[in-house]
Amino acid sequence: MDILVTGGAGYIGSHCCKELRRRGYTPVTLDNLVYGHRKNVRWGPFFEGSIDDCKVLDNIFNHHRIQAALHFAAFAYVGESVTDPQKYYQNNLKGTIGLLDSLIAHGVKYVIFSSSCATYGIPENIPIDETHSQHPINPYGKTKYMVEEILGDYSNAYPIDYMSLRYFNAAGADLESEIGEEHDPETHLIPLVLDVAKGRSKKVNVFGTDYDTEDGSCIRDYIHVSDLADAHVLALEKLLEGHQSEFINLGTGKGYSVLQVIGTASKITRIDISYEVTNRRPGDPAILVAANDKARRVLGWSPRYPDLETIVSSAWKWHRKI
Numbered sequence: 660m661d662i663l664v665t666g667g668a669g670y671i672g673s674h675c676c677k678e679l680r681r682r683g684y685t686p687v688t689l690d691n692l693v694y695g696h697r698k699n700v701r702w703g704p705f706f707e708g709s710i711d712d713c714k715v716l717d718n719i720f721n722h723h724r725i726q727a728a729l730h731f732a733a734f735a736y737v738g739e740s741v742t743d744p745q746k747y748y749q750n751n752l753k754g755t756i757g758l759l760d761s762l763i764a765h766g767v768k769y770v771i772f773s774s775s776c777a778t779y780g781i782p783e784n785i786p787i788d789e790t791h792s793q794h795p796i797n798p799y800g801k802t803k804y805m806v807e808e809i810l811g812d813y814s815n816a817y818p819i820d821y822m823s824l825r826y827f828n829a830a831g832a833d834l835e836s837e838i839g840e841e842h843d844p845e846t847h848l849i850p851l852v853l854d855v856a857k858g859r860s861k862k863v864n865v866f867g868t869d870y871d872t873e874d875g876s877c878i879r880d881y882i883h884v885s886d887l888a889d890a891h892v893l894a895l896e897k898l899l900e901g902h903q904s905e906f907i908n909l910g911t912g913k914g915y916s917v918l919q920v921i922g923t924a925s926k927i928t929r930i931d932i933s934y935e936v937t938n939r940r941p942g943d944p945a946i947l948v949a950a951n952d953k954a955r956r957v958l959g960w961s962p963r964y965p966d967l968e969t970i971v972s973s974a975w976k977w978h979r980k981i
Contacts, residue, residue, distance in 0.1 A: 661685045661723040662895065663767070664703075665710050665758065666731030668695025671773065671829055671887055673838045675729055676702045678888035684895075687723050689715065690732065699838050709750075711757030720765045727769035727895055728762055730755065733802070736846060737777070740799035751802035756809065763817050769898040770810065770821040771891055776908070778804040778825060781944050788950035789825075789906050796942050807906065820904045822894035827880035827910035827949045829887055831970040832977035839977030840884070849881070849971060852921055853978040856928040863932065865917050867939035870946075876917035878946040880910040883964035883973070893958040905957055910949025911965040923967050927975055 662679055666672040667688030672695070676686035680702035688700045691709045704723070708715030710732045719725065733751045734740070740747045762770065777800030778793045795801045810821045830849050832839030840850050854860045868875035890909050897905075915923075925932045954960045964970060 660726050661687050663687050663689060663719065663723075663725045663728040664731065665689045665728065666695060666733065666773070668692060668697060668699045668705075669731060670840050670842065671884055672729070672731040673699035674833060674884045674888040675731070675891045676700070677833065677838065678885070678892050679703075682892055684892075685723075687719060687725065689719060694734075694842065696841060701837075709754060711754045713757070713761065716758070716761045725765065725767050727771070727898065728758070728767055729771045729773075729891055729895065730758065731773040733773065735799060736844075737797050737799045738846075740797050740802075744798040747798045747802050751799075752805055755806050759809070759813055759819070763813070763819055768818055768820060769895065770819060771894050771898070772806060772810060772821055772823045774807060774823045774825045774906075775800060775803045776825050776827045776910070776947060776949065778807065781942070782947060785946050786912060786948045786950035787908065789908055789953055810904070814904050820898050822898060822904065823906045824890060824894060825906065825908050826887060827882055827908070827947060829884050830881040831883040831885070831964065831973045833885060834973055836973075836977045836980060839981070840974065841981055848879075848917060848920055849924070849974050850978065852924045852932055853928070853975055855932045856924060856930045856975070857978060861933060863921065863934045865921075865934050865936045866943060868918070868936050869939070872916055872945055874916050874918045877943055878914035878916045878948065880912070880914050880948045881920075881967060881970055882910050882962060883970050886962040886964055889963070890954060890958060890960045893960050897958060902957075905953075907954050907957060908949045908951055909954055910951050911962045912949055912951050913965060914946060914948040915967050920967065920971070923971050924975070927968065927971050
């Protein structure tokens with residue numbers, strides 16, 4: 660079965676392609692390589708182009724019997740979305756509408772959407788479940804929220820069903836170290852910490868140690884990227900079985916602080932990782948942790964690698980290769 664994977668050359672998309680192939684599907688990657696890496700596409704055909712490029716999409720549908728789409732293609736830098744919102748609305752929103760229109764025109768009935776906990780905004784309660792109100796506080800989160808609204812409207816009007824998966828903090832790397840996290844610029848905590856361990860940078864910034872947490876630093880729910888990939892294939896299979904459309908959180912249900920991440924990385928790498936405490940970033944909540952009961956119930960999913968040590972170890976093994 661051929662599955663279209665937009666953004667399949669990126670961090671999460673490439674891990675999903677590997678998992679799709681492992682479970683007997685053929686991932687067909689569409690990526691414009693703005694942030695993705697061509698070397699990550701090794702489990703199925705590759706088409707270079709943007710998600711709203713009708714000619715490229717027609718070419719894909721002419722050569723492959725696409726049964727469903729996993730949609731990862733999006734710009735995902737929160738700060739940049741604030742300074743250049745046009746870029747985000749054009750790509751993440753307008754581009755997705757073009758993709759959905761093409762899928763409908765070619766009779767593709769199923770979409771798995773890469774959403775985000777950024778749709779919730781500042782949490783009102785912890786852990787965050789899917790009934791939590793959605794008030795995104797930056798254009799990136801707003802684009803994810805708007806696409807979820809569009810998916811609901813499209814599903815009501817057209818023959819298309821979806822699973823919208825709201826990630827918390829994707830982290831780690833493929834346990835076989837074939838692929839991993841390689842962003843430019845890099846903004847995620849774990850690779851930034853490992854850059855210090857590898858000598859690429861002198862220190863990592865800790866944005867505030869005056870939060871209402873045990874050690875004063877922010878707490879986040881880190882979910883291993885391979886667990887994310889597993890959840891996507893389970894969501895795909897639920898739709899293929901005829902399950903209704905859903906919004907589902909993906910997280911471990913456990914949070915780790917910034918200082919805990921640094922300490923764990925120091926232990927695993929056996930390197931003293933220097934850090935500097937700086938001012939809080941505007942809009943950073945003290946704690947973001949998922950309630951994952953719905954993922955367990957609906958998808959039959961549970962994280963295989965929920966502990967921080969496994970996540971950081973897999974990332975470090977990959978990091979030493981690049």
